Amino acid sequence: MKFVPTSFFPPVALDLTKRIPMYRQLYEWFRDAIVSGQLRPGQRVPSTRALAAELNISRVPVLNAYEQLQAEGYLQTLVGSGTTISESVPDHATRPTTTARKSDVRPKSANRISRIGTEALSTPPQVWLDSLGPFRSSLPALEHFPNRIWSKLVSRHLSVPSRQLMAYGDPMGYMPFREAIAEYLGAARAVRCDPREVMVVTGSQQGLQLCAKVLFNPGDPIWMEDPGYPGAHQAFSSAGVRMIPIPVDHEGILVKEGLRRCPAANGAYLTPSHQYPTGSTMSASRRVEILQWAAKSGSWIIEDDYDSEFRFESRPIGALQGLDTRSSVIYLGTFSKVLFPALRLGYVVVPPRLVQAFSAVRDAADIFSSTLYQVVLTDFIREGHFARHLRRMRTLYMERRSVLVDAIHSQLGGMLEVIGAEAGMHLVALLPPGIDDRQVARQAAQDGISAMPLSMCQLTKQARGGLILGYGGTDTTEIQDGVRKLRASLDKLAK
Ligand SMILES: Cc1ncc(COP(=O)(O)O)c(C=O)c1O
Known part of the structure; x- marks a missing residue:
């Protein structure tokens, strides 16, 4: 039998001033709630004693109503399971009807939504994001996450949760975590x-939104790497x-082109350590150029350092923020790639003069991030698990990358x-000129590939x-198989 929890039992409406007998009112309320889908087959109903007590009436009308509903097949009583909505109530009778749909009916004088909301409505579907198939970008090796250690740390804090863990927290975050x-x-x-x-x-998506809100007014121009991270496009356009748009090459964003196109921009969004998606690293001379521009024009630089932990051929490159002497850089990072994206934890390093503004705007958004995982991750870092996991993933991704490059x-x-x-954790595979990459990605998605x-x-x-092929979350067997499938998708389109 399907188990449907009772915790969301809707309030039973009774009108004691009506002349309709109470058992009848109860019977009709239950029948309507079942037919309209508010109560679902298999859902447990309160005991007659509990319902009578809740409604502050005698048990007799409740017993009579339940008896009638049972006789008509709306309720069933099974030994050991109590009374539930009957499984045999036909599904068409229990599908949500008028009440749920009323809001979809467009009134004559249609309510207006914003320009940004309207633009969001026209976003085309992205079928390549519908599954977690091979090459799904931004996905780490989830199967290698040390779940046992993680769950031990979670239960360490959950078995005796402190008041601090359960109460409201600081919009800036849990201090020991920020220290780590x-x-x-x-x-x-x-x-x-x-x-x-x-x-x-x-x-870090929230970090981008906060930057957009705190640093810029609607209409302010900012430089964006082109091509660049779609999540940043969404955050800034919304x-x-x-x-x-400012083009990028093997040295990162073309600062001179930015100066030509819009010297008075209010800011720039950059991925200097590993340009998303083309993979270039911003050269030292461009770093100096952009910092000089920011200092001269009073513009902000938003540095998104999303996956710099994984460098294979050279030593890690220091952040642009470390070279900035005028506090013009807002630095963002995330645990989505190094740990797992559902954790939803990232960080923004905010220049001192902006701390108060960021904190206030964050407070207005969602107040603060869930404390439990901040506390757990603090221990995970402090006890050495984070550094160990990083080292392991670096080796693993290096292997996956070379298998993918060889297979291509x-x-x-x-x-x-x-x-x-x-x-x-990804690379770009450029297609020959003239081939529509969305068409290829759609075909590949049909063939089970998330490119x-x-x-x-x-x-x-x-x-x-081209196609952005993530290899972090795709094991070597899937990579080989995925490349074969991709070849088949391309062959189909060539016919
Ligand atoms: C360039 C870039 N920035 C940031 C992120 C991470 O975003 P979040 O921390 O919101 O998961 C990603 C993930 O795909 C990314 O590619």
Whole structure:
């Protein structure tokens, strides 16, 4: 039998002033609730004693109503399970009807929604995101996450939860966690920060939204890498910011082009350590150029350092923020790639003069991130599990990357050109000019592959499309198999 919990039993409406007998009112209420789908087959109903007590009436009308409902097949009583809504109530009778649909009926004078809301309605479906198939980008090796250690740490804190764990927290985050993050960023990323400048966010996506809200007014122009991270496009466009596409090359964003197109931009969004998605690293000279521009024009730089932990061919490159002497850089990072994305924990290192503004705007959004995982992750870092997991994943991703590069070269060499495979958890496979990458990605999705088209990252149309192939979350067998499938998808389209 299907188990349907009773915890959401809707309030029973009785009108004691009516002349309709109480048992009849109860009977009709239950029947209507079952037919309208408010109560579902298998859902347990309160005992007659509990319902009588809750409604503050005698048990007799409740007994009579239940008896009638049982006789008509709306309720059933099974030994050991109490009384439940009958499983045999036909489904068509129990599907939500009028009440649920009323809100969908468009009134004559239709309510208006915002321009940003309207734009969001026209976003085309992205079938490549519908599954967690091979090459799904931004996915780490979930099967290698040390779940046993994690759950031990969770139960350590949950078995005797402190008041601090359960009460409201600081919009900036749990202080010991911020201290651990600041220490890690200082040592591993050459980020200059005091724990008081670290804000814990619900994924770096929230950090991007906060940057958009705190730093810019609707209509303000900001430089965006083109191609660039679609999540950043969403965050900035949903804040009404005007995105100025600036091309990137093997040294990162073309600062000179930015100066030509919009010297007075209010900011720039960058992925300097590992340009998303092309994989280039911003050169030292461009770093100096952009910091000079920011200092001169009073513009903000938003540095998204989303996967710099994974570099394979060279030593890690320090963050741009560490070179900034004028506090113009807002630095963002995430635990989505190094641990797992459903954790929804990231951080923003905010210049001291912006801490109060970020904190207030965050307070207005969702107040603070769930304390439990902040506390658990603090222990995970402090007890050495984080560093160990990182080391293991670096080796694993290096192996997965070379298996993918080799498989592409051997099976698709004539068709795909690999770029940006020196770091991170994804690479870009460029398609020959003239091939529509969305069409390829749609076909691949039908064949079970989750490859994101490069054009999803492009703000301006570019000569060559491609596929973003994530290898972090795809094991070596799936990689081999996935490349074969991809070849079959391309062959189908070529026919
Ligand atoms: C460029 C970039 N920034 C940030 C993120 C992570 O976002 P979040 O922390 O919201 O999961 C990703 C993940 O795909 C990314 O590719």
